[in-house]
């Protein structure tokens with residue numbers, strides 16, 4: 001893969017040297033420049049993938065000027081600014097100038113590297129699709145996967161790309177994070193979309209029946225086999241088979257599945273010859289497959305066969321900014337279903353829901369909205385409308401120390417996204433608030 005090219009425009013020699021070593025060490029190509037005019041020339045001549053621009057103590061506006069001119073040229077590559085001295089005004093000006101992230105000296109190199117990698121995620125996606133000769137298509141039904149969180153957006157792009165190839169896909173993530181939904185989107189967006197999508201829940205079929213369910217049997221193969229049964233794999237001919245909870249499949253059946261994937265054929269129980277298969281395999285698990293492989297509970301060869309494309313769905317607690325979107329989505333859906341006109345949640349109720357960690361993820365949130373609708377008489381969902389056992393659980397969670405992004409998000413919600421009031425409530429400067437918003441990628445819906 002092509003190395004990302006970073007233009008480093010930092011006048012402080014010592015810092016410049018340190019940054020250069022850090023970036024080289026992390027596998028980036030670095031172009032250096034120390035003069036403002038030179039920075040713009042270098043930007044035009046080298047077409048970097050990211051720019052890190054510094055601002056000197058004497059002239060805090062110089063770095064900003066470079067950033068503004070880059071943006072004015074219509075280029076939207078990621079820009080990171082390092083300020084020698086900083087003020088609230090400058091931080092706001094930097095964000096207005098379209099800087100993606102802003103650091104004030106002294107800062108943590110680790111945080112800077114994390115930011116560089118985050119900002120370059122688009123580059124890595126583009127490069128990997130270029131390597132595989134794939135142009136990212138527009139995702140059909142993408143609105144079914146709600147979320148504006150950076151990871152969710154990247155997953156949607158990746159689904160579009162993975163769908164157009166015919167590779168096997170492994171989807172991981174906790175229960176209720178949307179693994180089946182992702183598998184359906186892959187199928188819907190693939191050239192196989194007109195053919196069946198067959199979902200096989202590996203834990204729902206008893207071990208003794210799995211073989212006959214998947215591969216089928218010939219008439220008379222065993223007592224009770226009165227007629228030929230095709231089997232689920234053959235049902236999916238031309239389409240996609242989704243193996244849910246693949247991590248729970250026995251080693252014996254893993255071997256059978258591996259054979260079907262490798263040979264692209266099945267043998268019915270009691271059958272003599274093999275039957276060709278034309279299906280795509282997508283598998284999901286909420287278990288740690290790497291660990292299961294290490295423990296000898298999951299076949300390494302099957303793991304490698306499935307893990308060609310990989311999607312990991314983040315838990316809802318790590319993307320709480322999507323909670324209001326998901327709530328609106330389900331309220332709208334239930335309004336349509338039950339002919340209701342529920343508008344939204346009260347601030348208190350929303351704040352409560354933002355404190356909770358959602359171990360059951362999106363499924364738990366969806367169930368909560370449904371359960372709340374049962375007894376709801378008003379147009380707004382208030383705290384007292386939430387089912388009793390949820391209130392108790394959420395109440396317990398509120399007493400636990402809260403993480404910084406949680407605190408920030410719920411404060412913003414409680415101040416109606418008034419950043420000055422939120423900063424006041426948190427005893428932060430507005431500049432700190434802006435830095436944290438950028439750090440945690442928290443954006444208001446619709447902005």
Ligand SMILES: Nc1ncnc2c1ncn2[C@@H]1O[C@H](COP(=O)(O)OP(=O)(O)OP(=O)(O)O)[C@@H](O)[C@H]1O
Pocket residue numbers: 144145146147173174175176177178179180181182244284285286362363366
């Ligand atoms: N991002 C999302 N937007 C909207 N709905 C979602 C999203 N993620 C999940 N859901 C919904 O949440 C419910 C659970 O999702 P899904 O069954 O895909 O989860 P899962 O990860 O496969 O769970 P499990 O591991 O328990 O099988 C479904 O109703 C699904 O439509």
